[in-house]
Amino acid sequence: MTTFGQQFINALSLGSIYALVAVGLAMVFGILRLINFAHGEVLMLGAFTAVFFGASGWSFPLVVLMTVIATAIVGVLMERIAYRPLRGAPDVTLLLTSLGVSIAVQNAAILFFGAQPRPFPTPAVLSQQIPLGGGLQISGANLVTILSALILMVLLTIFVTRTRMGAQMRATAENAMAARLMGIDVNVVIIVAFAIGSALAGVAAVLWGARVGRIEPLMGFVPVLKAFVATVIGGFGSIPGAVLGAYVLGFGEIFLVAFLPQELSSYRDAFVFTALIVILLIRPQGILGSTEPEKI
Amino acid sequence: MKPRNSGLDPVSGLIEDSLSGRLSRRDIARRGAALGLAAPLLAAMGRFASDAAAQDATPAAAAPTGEPIRLGAVFGLTGGMASIDVPGSRGALLAADEINANGGILGRPVELVLEDGRTDVTATTNATRKLIDESQVAALLGVNDTTYALAVAPIAQEAGRVFLTTGATGPIIPDVGDFIFMLPFGDNVQAAAGAEYAKGEGWTTCGLLTDDQLDFTLFLSDFFKQRFEDDDINGKIVSEQTFASGDTDFSAQMTEFAALDPQPDFWYFSAAPNEAGTTVRQARDAGLNQPILSGDGFDTPLLVELGGDAANGVVFATHQGVYEETPAVTAFRAAYEKQFDTQPETVFAALGYDGVRLLADAIERAGSDDPTAIRDALAATHDFAGVTGAVSYEEGSRIPTKGVALVEIVDGQYTFLRNVTPERVPPAS
Numbered sequence: 001m002t003t004f005g006q007q008f009i010n011a012l013s014l015g016s017i018y019a020l021v022a023v024g025l026a027m028v029f030g031i032l033r034l035i036n037f038a039h040g041e042v043l044m045l046g047a048f049t050a051v052f053f054g055a056s057g058w059s060f061p062l063v064v065l066m067t068v069i070a071t072a073i074v075g076v077l078m079e080r081i082a083y084r085p086l087r088g089a090p091d092v093t094l095l096l097t098s099l100g101v102s103i104a105v106q107n108a109a110i111l112f113f114g115a116q117p118r119p120f121p122t123p124a125v126l127s128q129q130i131p132l133g134g135g136l137q138i139s140g141a142n143l144v145t146i147l148s149a150l151i152l153m154v155l156l157t158i159f160v161t162r163t164r165m166g167a168q169m170r171a172t173a174e175n176a177m178a179a180r181l182m183g184i185d186v187n188v189v190i191i192v193a194f195a196i197g198s199a200l201a202g203v204a205a206v207l208w209g210a211r212v213g214r215i216e217p218l219m220g221f222v223p224v225l226k227a228f229v230a231t232v233i234g235g236f237g238s239i240p241g242a243v244l245g246a247y248v249l250g251f252g253e254i255f256l257v258a259f260l261p262q263e264l265s266s267y268r269d270a271f272v273f274t275a276l277i278v279i280l281l282i283r284p285q286g287i288l289g290s291t292e293p294e295k296i
Numbered sequence: 297m298k299p300r301n302s303g304l305d306p307v308s309g310l311i312e313d314s315l316s317g318r319l320s321r322r323d324i325a326r327r328g329a330a331l332g333l334a335a336p337l338l339a340a341m342g343r344f345a346s347d348a349a350a351q352d353a354t355p356a357a358a359a360p361t362g363e364p365i366r367l368g369a370v371f372g373l374t375g376g377m378a379s380i381d382v383p384g385s386r387g388a389l390l391a392a393d394e395i396n397a398n399g400g401i402l403g404r405p406v407e408l409v410l411e412d413g414r415t416d417v418t419a420t421t422n423a424t425r426k427l428i429d430e431s432q433v434a435a436l437l438g439v440n441d442t443t444y445a446l447a448v449a450p451i452a453q454e455a456g457r458v459f460l461t462t463g464a465t466g467p468i469i470p471d472v473g474d475f476i477f478m479l480p481f482g483d484n485v486q487a488a489a490g491a492e493y494a495k496g497e498g499w500t501t502c503g504l505l506t507d508d509q510l511d512f513t514l515f516l517s518d519f520f521k522q523r524f525e526d527d528d529i530n531g532k533i534v535s536e537q538t539f540a541s542g543d544t545d546f547s548a549q550m551t552e553f554a555a556l557d558p559q560p561d562f563w564y565f566s567a568a569p570n571e572a573g574t575t576v577r578q579a580r581d582a583g584l585n586q587p588i589l590s591g592d593g594f595d596t597p598l599l600v601e602l603g604g605d606a607a608n609g610v611v612f613a614t615h616q617g618v619y620e621e622t623p624a625v626t627a628f629r630a631a632y633e634k635q636f637d638t639q640p641e642t643v644f645a646a647l648g649y650d651g652v653r654l655l656a657d658a659i660e661r662a663g664s665d666d667p668t669a670i671r672d673a674l675a676a677t678h679d680f681a682g683v684t685g686a687v688s689y690e691e692g693s694r695i696p697t698k699g700v701a702l703v704e705i706v707d708g709q710y711t712f713l714r715n716v717t718p719e720r721v722p723p724a725s
Contacts, residue, residue, distance in 0.1 A: 003555040257548035
C-alpha cells in the first residue's frame with residue numbers, strides 16, 4: 001500500500017510536468033492550428049538559463065523567475081521570427097516550420113553548450129524527504145512540482161475564463177476571422193498565448209531539471225513528444241483536455257513500470273502509445289475534444 | 297622543437313644502453329616514447345645508435361616517409377557514449393602522434409582516420425563502410441560499447457579487415473569472425489570481480505537494476521547474477537528492475553527498490569555511461585543509501601559530474617591503466633595531459649592509446665600492412681606491454697586475459713582500491 005501511495009506521488013509529479021508543457025502546446029494549437037514541436041526547445045533553453053543563473057549564485061526563486069522571463073521571451077521571438085511570416089499558410093507548412101525551428105535550435109545549443117549532459121543544481125531543500133504519515137514521504141521537488149502545477153492551472157483557468165484577454169483568446173480560438181472583425185487584435189492574443197505557454201515551459205524546465213538532475217541540448221524532445229500525446233489524448237486544442245491527458249500519461253508510465261513484470265517494464269513507451277491508438281479509435285476527438293464541423 | 301622531457305638520467309641511460317648495443321632500434325623507439333621525447337632528439341639518437349651498431353643503414357627514428365599506413369577509428373564522439381568514446385579517440389590520436397614522432401610503422405607514417413559513429417548503429421555502420429571503402433584503411437579500431445562494436449564487426453569481417461574494439465566488453469564480439477579482436481577483458485570477468493568484491497565485504501543480498509536495451513548491460517547483469525548466485529558466494533538477487541537507455545526518470549524503479557523490506561546489502565546497477573550519474577543520483581534521492589556496485593560503464597566523468605555527492609560510496613570494476621602509479625601509466629598520463637590539457641578523463645583513454653599501439657606492433661611484426669598479415673600477426677600477440685596491462689591472445693582466442701581494477705568514489709574522487717583477478721569466471725557463452 002505504501003508503495004502504491006509512493007508511486008501515486010511519482011505519477012502525480014510526472015503528470016504535472018507533462019501538463020505544464022502540454023498546456024503551452026494546446027494554447028498555441030487552439031489559436032493557430034500549429035503543432036509547435038519547437039516547444040521542447042523552449043523548455044531546453046529554460047533549463048540552460050536556470051543552470052546559468054544557478055551557477056552565478058542566485059537564489060532559487062530568482063533563478064525560477066529569470067528562467068520564466070527568458071522562456072517567455074524565447075517563445076515570443078520564435079513566433080515573431082518563424083511563425084508570423086507564415087500566418088495563413090497551410091497547416092502542414094507551419095508544422096514543418098516548427099520541426100525546422102526545433103532542429104535548428106537543438107543544433108545551435110549543441111554548438112554553444114556542447115552535447116554532453118550537465119548537472120542541474122537542485123537546491124538541497126528540494127532533495128529533502130518530507131514525511132506524510134502512514135510511511136509515505138514526498139521529496140521537496142515532487143511537492144513543489146505538484147503544488148506549482150496545481151496553482152498555475154488554477155491561475156490559468158481564471159485567466160482564460162474570467163479576464164478580458166482570456167475571453168479574447170477563446171474568441172480567437174473559436175474563429176480568428178470573426179474575432180478580428182469584432183475588433184480583437186489577434187497579434188496581441190497570439191503573442192500572449194506564446195508568452196504564457198513558454199513561461200509554463202520555463203517552470204516545467206526547472207521542475208524537470210530538479211527531478212532528473214541533468215540537462216542537455218536534446219532534452220526537449222521527449223517531454224514535448226509526451227505533451228503532444230497528452231494533448232491528443234485529451235482533445236487537441238482543449239486546455240483542460242491537455243491537462244487531463246498529461247496526468248493519464250504520467251500515471252500510465254509510472255504504474256506500468258511499477259506493476260508490469262520487470263521484463264516488460266522497459267516497454268512502457270510502447271504501452272503508452274498503444275493506449276493512445278486505442279483512445280483515438282474509440283474517441284477520435286480525444287477525451288474532452290469536441291466534434292465541430294470543419295470550417296470552410 | 298624542444299625535447300619534451302628534461303629528465304637527464306633516463307635519457308643518458310638510454311643512450312648508454314643503445315651505444316653498448318644492448319637494445320634494438322625498436323626498443324630505443326619504445327623507451328624513447330615512454331620518456332616522452334620529441335622527434336628530433338630521438339631521430340638523432342636513432343642515427344647515433346645505428347652508427348654505433350653499424351648494422352643497418354636506415355636510421356630507425358628518421359622521419360617516416362612513403363605512403364601512410366591508414367588506421368580507421370570509429371568512436372561515438374557525440375551521443376550517449378561520448379563521455380568514454382571522446383577520451384578513447386584522444387588516446388588513439390596521441391598514440392598515432394607518438395608513433396609518427398618515433399619513425400612511424402615500418403618506416404612509413406601512420407594516419408589515423410577518425411569517424412564519428414554518433415552512438416547510433418546506423419551512423420556507426422556508415423562510418424565503418426566509409427573507412428573501408430573510401431579511406432581504404434588497413435585495420436579498424438574503436439567503439440567502447442558492445443552494441444556498436446557488433447555494428448562494426450560484421451562489416452570489417454566481410455571486408456577482411458582487422459577490427460580491434462578498444463573498450464567493448466561483450467565476450468561474444470570475437471565470435472563474429474577471425475578478424476575481430478578485443479583489447480579489454482570480457483563482461484564475465486568484470487561481473488565476477490564485482491560479485492567477488494561483494495562476497496569479500498560480506499554482502500549476500502542484492503537489488504539489480506538493468507538497462508535492458510543494450511547488449512553490454514544485459515551481459516553484465518547476466519554474468520553478475522551467474523557469479524553472485526554461484527555456490528561459493530551463494531548470494532541472492534532479491535529484486536530486479538529494468539529501464540531503457542535514454543530514460544531520464546527512474547523514480548518508479550527506485551520507489552520499488554525503496555519499498556523492499558528488508559533492504560538488500562547493496563545494489564548492482566548495470567548501466568551505460570550516459571545513465572551512470574543519473575541513476576545513482578535518483579537512487580540516493582529515493583533514500584537508497586547502501587553501496588552501489590557496477591562495471592566499467594561507470595568509468596565516466598559523468599558519474600561524479602551528474603551524480604554529485606550521490607556518487608560517493610559507488611564501487612565499480614574497470615580496466616587497469618590510469619589509476620595506479622606504474623611508470624607506464626605515469627608516462628601516459630603526462631603525455632595525455634600535455635596534448636589535451638587534461639588528465640585522462642577515464643580509463644578508455646588508455647585503451648584507445650593501447651589499441652593503436654597494439655595494431656602498430658602487429659603491423660611491425662607482420663612486416664606489411666596487408667590486412668590478412670595484420671590479422672595473423674595480431675592473433676600471435678604475446679605479452680604486448682600495454683598501459684592497460686599485458687595483452688596475449690591464447691591459441692584460438694581473441695580476448696586477452698587481463699586483471700580488473702576496483703575503483704571507489706570517495707569524496708567525489710575516483711579512488712583506486714586494488715587490482716583483482718577473479719577466482720571463478722562464468723563461461724563466456
